[in-house]
Amino acid sequence: MAKPRLAVFKFASCDGCQLSVLDCEDELLAVAGAVDIADFREATSSVLEGPYDLTLVEGSVTTPEDLHRIQEIRAQSKMLVTIGACATAGGIQALRNFGDVAEFQKAVYAHPEYIKTLATSTPIRDHVTVDFELRGCPINKFQLLEVITAALAHRAPNVPTESVCIECKRRGNVCVVVAHGTPCLGPVTQAGCGAICPSFHRGCYGCFGPQDTPNTDSLTKNLERHGMSPLEVQRVFRTFNSMAPAFRAAGTAAVAEGAKT
Amino acid sequence: MTERTIAVNYLARVEGEGALRVRIHDSKVEECELKIFEPPRFFEAFLRGRSYREAPDITARICGICPVAYQMSSCNAMEQALGISITGAVRELRRLLYCGEWIESHALHIYLLHAPDFLGYPDAIQLAKDHPEAVQQGLALKKVGNALMTLLGGREIHPINVRIGGFYRCPSREELEGIRPDLVRALALAEETVRFAAGLTFPKIEEDYEFVSFRHPDEYPMNEGEIVSNRGLRIPVTKYEEEFEEVHVPHSNALHSVRRGGGSYLVGPLARYALNHDKLPARARAIAREVGLEPVVTNPYRSILVRGVETVFACEEAIRIIDAYRPPPEASAPPPAKLGPSVGAGASEAPRGLLYHRYRLDSGGLIEEAKIVAPTSQNQKRIEDDLRSLVTRSLELDEAALTNMCERSIRNHDPCISCATHFLHLELVRD
Numbered sequence: 001m002a003k004p005r006l007a008v009f010k011f012a013s014c015d016g017c018q019l020s021v022l023d024c025e026d027e028l029l030a031v032a033g034a035v036d037i038a039d040f041r042e043a044t045s046s047v048l049e050g051p052y053d054l055t056l057v058e059g060s061v062t063t064p065e066d067l068h069r070i071q072e073i074r075a076q077s078k079m080l081v082t083i084g085a086c087a088t089a090g091g092i093q094a095l096r097n098f099g100d101v102a103e104f105q106k107a108v109y110a111h112p113e114y115i116k117t118l119a120t121s122t123p124i125r126d127h128v129t130v131d132f133e134l135r136g137c138p139i140n141k142f143q144l145l146e147v148i149t150a151a152l153a154h155r156a157p158n159v160p161t162e163s164v165c166i167e168c169k170r171r172g173n174v175c176v177v178v179a180h181g182t183p184c185l186g187p188v189t190q191a192g193c194g195a196i197c198p199s200f201h202r203g204c205y206g207c208f209g210p211q212d213t214p215n216t217d218s219l220t221k222n223l224e225r226h227g228m229s230p231l232e233v234q235r236v237f238r239t240f241n242s243m244a245p246a247f248r249a250a251g252t253a254a255v256a257e258g259a260k261t
Numbered sequence: 262m263t264e265r266t267i268a269v270n271y272l273a274r275v276e277g278e279g280a281l282r283v284r285i286h287d288s289k290v291e292e293c294e295l296k297i298f299e300p301p302r303f304f305e306a307f308l309r310g311r312s313y314r315e316a317p318d319i320t321a322r323i324c325g326i327c328p329v330a331y332q333m334s335s336c337n338a339m340e341q342a343l344g345i346s347i348t349g350a351v352r353e354l355r356r357l358l359y360c361g362e363w364i365e366s367h368a369l370h371i372y373l374l375h376a377p378d379f380l381g382y383p384d385a386i387q388l389a390k391d392h393p394e395a396v397q398q399g400l401a402l403k404k405v406g407n408a409l410m411t412l413l414g415g416r417e418i419h420p421i422n423v424r425i426g427g428f429y430r431c432p433s434r435e436e437l438e439g440i441r442p443d444l445v446r447a448l449a450l451a452e453e454t455v456r457f458a459a460g461l462t463f464p465k466i467e468e469d470y471e472f473v474s475f476r477h478p479d480e481y482p483m484n485e486g487e488i489v490s491n492r493g494l495r496i497p498v499t500k501y502e503e504e505f506e507e508v509h510v511p512h513s514n515a516l517h518s519v520r521r522g523g524g525s526y527l528v529g530p531l532a533r534y535a536l537n538h539d540k541l542p543a544r545a546r547a548i549a550r551e552v553g554l555e556p557v558v559t560n561p562y563r564s565i566l567v568r569g570v571e572t573v574f575a576c577e578e579a580i581r582i583i584d585a586y587r588p589p590p591e592a593s594a595p596p597p598a599k600l601g602p603s604v605g606a607g608a609s610e611a612p613r614g615l616l617y618h619r620y621r622l623d624s625g626g627l628i629e630e631a632k633i634v635a636p637t638s639q640n641q642k643r644i645e646d647d648l649r650s651l652v653t654r655s656l657e658l659d660e661a662a663l664t665n666m667c668e669r670s671i672r673n674h675d676p677c678i679s680c681a682t683h684f685l686h687l688e689l690v691r692d
């Protein structure tokens with residue numbers, strides 16, 4: 001029987017999420033043995049034509065060419081999984097969506113006319129049907145292995161959508177908010193990283209985007225009680241997952257609320 | 262008059278997306294452009310209005326392969342702006358974190374990206390079918406680098422523990438001692454890596470490079486030093502922009518960096534090694550001698566050996582730091598008592614070479630202006646010069662062989678197009 005065909009494609013991103021595949025040092029050769037790697041340019045010069053059984057997409061859509069490319073990739077893919085905050089929520093480069101991209105081009109490049117770019121950075125789901133979205137900036141490589149394994153076994157991946165708080169408690173951490181008054185996005189952020197920041201005495205900064213039932217209004221008040229200004233609250237929601245609907249709304253509300261008080 | 266065209270749509274085994282166009286007219290290379298069409302992400306624009314404290318985490322996202330480099334250079338620049346100096350155990354821990362990134366990034370490049378070129382494989386997975394020990398050795402080495410970054414930084418990609426002034430939490434001695442046996446093993450693996458690389462066959466090519474890197478009086482450079490070159494340049498980081506300028510060319514979404522009034526230059530392992538060979542510790546120097554590696558390497562294909570020697574150094578240095586470690590009294594310097602308008606420049610040695618940051622802050626500590634010069638933007642013009650020289654002397658090769666040589670020539674410098682911006686599409690036109 002032919003092995004399932006795996007493809008990995010990149011859009012606007014830092015390459016970190018696809019690097020997570022190569023960071024599975026103990027599992028890489030086993031994964032590579034279970035599939036035919038059809039297209040993965042960061043790792044191989046060998047390219048096979050589609051269709052693909054499992055396609056991993058890293059990065060957000062930011063150029064006119066990419067609008068077409070994502071459609072072609074979707075048409076060739078039985079199952080399409082986005083990996084990481086860029087592909088799932090626009091990524092850090094989506095901060096352009098709150099600014100003026102023409103002015104951004106002038107600020108960075110001497111000849112903005114050489115640059116072809118869209119005014120927005122958008123997640124993959126805004127353009128095509130996505131079968132599963134794996135969160136994180138970057139993704140957790142063990143969750144990635146779970147997604148690949150599940151796809152090969154034709155079952156749903158086991159990726160919890162609970163909050164970082166649950167992970168933090170399981171890890172036995174002392175709550176940084178309660179014990180130290182450190183502002184923390186843990187209550188509204190999806191688990192998956194392993195509650196790393198609180199383990200290092202730092203507040204969560206939201207790499208995995210909103211958990212499934214985030215109470216951002218309540219958290220905003222809590223962040224302000226712990227000394228953050230409305231603009232600081234807005235910035236913390238507008239970082240790596242600013243296009244995730246709950247964080248997007250919370251970022252806007254933070255300053256609107258602040259203006260009232 | 263003949264016209265020949267070679268096209269590769271997407272350069273593989275580099276980080277990011279780029280293309281190349283070479284035009285040959287009457288056996289003369291008329292045009293040689295490394296096109297970078299990685300979509301621009303505008304970091305320098307959206308950093309404006311963000312707090313100085315956010316720069317390490319935001320700029321880390323420029324590159325998933327070398328996030329520590331971005332964290333270090335941004336901290337160095339911000340700390341210069343704010344008058345914070347980093348000394349003692351915190352300084353050593355930053356160096357230790359950087360050792361993790363050097364080990365991880367160099368092992369990735371040596372085994373997964375570069376070695377397949379020398380042995381005639383499309384990738385390390387195919388390579389592993391015939392040479393399983395070599396690839397497993399590479400993965401084991403890479404894993405120790407990642408483990409060190411995870412121990413100090415919380416995770417290997419976009420570590421979370423770096424802040425302006427130091428760290429959120431410093432490890433205990435016991436935690437560091439726990440990873441020491443892995444580093445001892447990694448040191449041996451790194452030495453084997455150099456021996457493995459020494460057994461490869463190298464094209465006989467020497468280039469005349471202007472090498473640029475940090476140089477420090479007491480150590481092989483990472484976070485601190487003067488910027489020097491083999492052509493007499495010697496400046497503090499704060500004078501960087503007086504000596505180097507960025508030029509925007511039509512074929513690239515990355516800015517080219519050149520010496521003002523001069524030409525291309527090279528940053529990265531070849532440059533660091535040539536300018537700091539005398540600062541390597543004993544084992545790194547011994548392995549270089551054992552495999553007959555000269556103190557200045559000008560054959561870019563032999564950069565795989567230099568990366569190997571630097572990996573030996575990074576393992577050796579990590580062990581030294583762990584053995585001398587006493588936790589600092591505070592994980593981080595206190596935040597500045599008073600913020601005011603200020604400017605700070607800082608750099609560090611990313612695995613791929615010197616990474617420069619400069620920030621201007623307003624009276625509230627918000628970024629008003631940011632400038633970031635990635636190693637690959639500095640090397641881009643030099644990579645084009647390498648290609649020009651290669652194509653000029655290899656005109657007799659057929660298209661497939663020439664294309665292959667061009668791609669290899671680019672990979673010699675481990676370009677990170679994500680950093681420089683990104684996409685390699687190779688197109689060769691002969692007319």
